[in-house]
């Protein structure tokens with residue numbers, strides 16, 4: 135499979151839609167991006183709250199969506215949805231819904247919502263709901279790593295008023311988190327993390 139065929143996965147079976155981006159629009163950087171070392175990405179990722187006023191290329195965004203789509207999900211039912219918020223008025227409503235955090239008004243704003251109705255498993259509602267939170271959250275984590283592999287930066291927004299986010303989006307799906315993305319104003323050094331000896335509890 136040629137690396138850029140990752141795009142065809144996204145629209146597999148949907149014959150009414152053209153492949154996006156069209157083959158000739160696939161930039162050569164895509165091959166580099168697909169060769170990225172996962173550990174380098176994880177070690178160098180750092181939350182970013184200042185973005186350049188520069189648009190993120192559609193192909194990068196599509197790669198991020200494709201990455202989110204590869205995440206494991208409960209029963210393989212993909213109990214989540216992604217809202218790509220382009221409307222500037224909606225972005226401002228999301229700033230308000232996120233405790234007025236101004237950087238939520240970023241070049242790319244993605245909202246990862248739970249969609250438990252997709253999970254067709256015979257378990258109590260509470261379990262299905264928990265699955266959908268995990269599905270949405272994990273997909274956001276995959277998207278965040280993919281963004282960094284593509285030279286973008288991001289900040290995860292968990293401090294949200296769920297109701298206000300739902301109103302802003304016009305959906306009855308409950309959000310798990312927002313991911314704000316863009317080109318970093320300045321690359322930051324990764325934050326030091328806990329010592330592994332403290333983190334791991336062998337029993």
Ligand SMILES: Cc1cc2nc3c(=O)[nH]c(=O)nc-3n(C[C@H](O)[C@H](O)[C@H](O)COP(=O)(O)O)c2cc1C
Nearest residue numbers: 179180181182183235289290291292293294324325
């Ligand atoms: C569940 C969760 C909620 C978060 N909520 C916010 C938030 O509302 N606003 C914000 O600026 N950063 C938020 N962050 C980002 C963290 O502040 C950041 O990941 C943490 O400080 C570690 O820094 P690093 O990502 O650069 O390693 C959140 C991260 C997670 C995982």
